[in-house]
Amino acid sequence: SGALLASEEIVHSYPHCWRCKHPIIFRATPQWFCSVDAFKDEACAACDEVRWVPGWGIDRMKSMIRERADWCISRQRRWGLPIPVVYCKDCGKPVVTDETIAAISEMFGKEGSNAWFDKDPADFLPAGMTCPHCGGKSGFEKETDTLDGWFDSGSTHYASMKRDQNFWPADMYLEGLDQYRGWFQSSLLTAVGAFGNGAPFKECVTHGWTVDGEGKAMHKSLGNGVDPADIFNKYGADILRLWAASADYHADVRCSDAIFKQLSQNYLKFRNTARYCLGNLDGFDPNNLVAPADMLELDRWAVTRLNALIEKCAQAYNDYEFLVVTHAVNDFCVVELSNFYLDIIKDRLYCDETDGLARRSAQTALYLILDTITKIMAPILCFTGDEIWLAMPHKAGDDGRNVLFNDMNGVFADYALSADEMAKWEKIIEVRDAVNGALETARAEKKIGKS
Structure with missing residues (x-):
């Protein structure tokens, strides 16, 4: 009649089934x-x-x-644990009493919950039972809903x-x-x-959730999932475990090939540190460690730094902060060991008298370091930890079958340097870094060869 002022179609959101993608119909049911x-x-x-x-x-x-x-x-589904309620055929009211629950529970205990679907209420309810609401004797029907x-x-x-x-x-x-x-x-x-x-x-x-490298949720339909089997076939199962333990899992965790490549470098740093220690502990007897008073001060410095790592990782495990453990161990292997301590003790280990004090002092520190970091990382790098444990020398009382049968180490208090002694070594490291920087510059300018 020309009375309509305007019209338009509006597209609005409406709930759809997340599986079949069809619109959902709502029904009110008891x-x-x-x-x-x-x-x-x-x-x-x-x-x-x-x-x-x-x-x-x-x-x-x-x-x-x-x-x-x-x-x-x-x-309202065809599978699951049935709701153990029956209805009176006369008044239709639900019946659930101590007696009915006891009878149904006894039947479940003997035959399993599937018996509910196979039997008639008369088969499992007390003989001659009447409706507690109306006194009806016509019998009962089962509830069809599940929990x-x-x-x-x-x-x-x-x-x-x-x-x-x-x-x-x-x-x-x-x-x-x-x-x-x-x-x-x-x-x-x-x-x-x-x-x-x-x-x-x-x-x-x-x-949180595991997401892809771009932060998107993984879905089969999107094809952006990462199959764990592909990861451990390519990098090994321990890399997958290292990834899980190196992430802040309270938030969403990214998973991509690039991340695993980076983590493989961290893994190699730990593995190579262990190999260095193992190579220099050949023939060493852990039951005959050098006493703290006889150790060289540099070796006691290394054990003192190890003590700090032990305390930090113990607290982190207690707080379920696994990324603190993996990052702390990686930093220890790179900064304290590779860049400083292991570089300095090479001459002693390779050139000094085999059973001389100077070499055995360094071996004592290496043994304590290897024993400790292997136990710290064993819950994460379980295969690598076991491999190291089976290859390294052991002291009396160790369970040699597997590293996980042994307790993690506490701090080695007897070997620790004082705060003043540690401050002195910090100053030495400062001077060494400055000198190394100057030598690198000179080498880059072709003024010197090897530093």
Whole structure:
């Protein structure tokens, strides 16, 4: 009639299935709910007893619990753990009592949860049972919904620890960022709801996602995934482990061939340092170390620097900061050892009397260094650590089968130099660096040959 002022088509976002990409149709259906409101305060209080890594985890978890509506624990699917509820054929009301749960639990214990789908309620409910609501005797029908998968996984702390292993809670839960909404939270809620005595974990550690070299999420459909098998066929499994331990895993972690090439250089620095030590420990007896008072001061300097590495890595492992461990060991191999200490002791190791004090003093330091860094890196470079361990000499009491059967070393306090002595060596290193710089300039200008 000409009365329409204007018209236009609007394209707006609409939920689609992430698998088949088709639009989703919403339907209202009856569901089962857990009332989280009933114990929200207790759940939040339980968070205060947990060590969260990183520290912001506690605020994230508490805010999600406080904002949470009741938990829908039912799913309309053909597989999963059935919800153990029956309905009266007369009044249609749900029936779940101590007696019905005990009967169903006994059946599950004997035959597994699949028995629920195979049997009629009359086969497993108490004989002659009547409806507690209306007294009806017409019988019962089974619930067809299954439990939310998060309820399943959130209950594992009971099945895997409390019931069968007789310990609870777990020392640590480790999962991705999304599990504050999932496994972390469902475990916490089922524990507090069922037992009322805190979280099922003492510590909660969170990691990010693995993404490609450009920071994009990996998907099969995009073809930007990296197959771990390709990495360890090309670089070895230890490089893949070194990559995982060298990244700040609290955020998203990038994965690309260029990154593995760089890490292979770090790996070679560690491996070559170990080879240097092994080559110069041939015939050395670790049960006959040079006493601290008899060692050359430079060798004690090296052990003092090793002590600092031991303390730093012990704290980093305790904090699950694996990248601090890998970076600290790499820096130690490059800066303290390769650029300074190992370069200076070559003459002593190669030219001095085989069993002379000067050579054995350096060997004592090399043994302590090799023994220590092999144990520190063994949880990360497990194959390399084992290879070194089987090739190196051992002292009485070592378990020679595998490095991981041995404790990490504590600091070697008897070998440590004083603060004043270390300050003197820092000044010597300063002078040496300045002199080396001048020599390099002279060599570049063809004024001298070898430095």
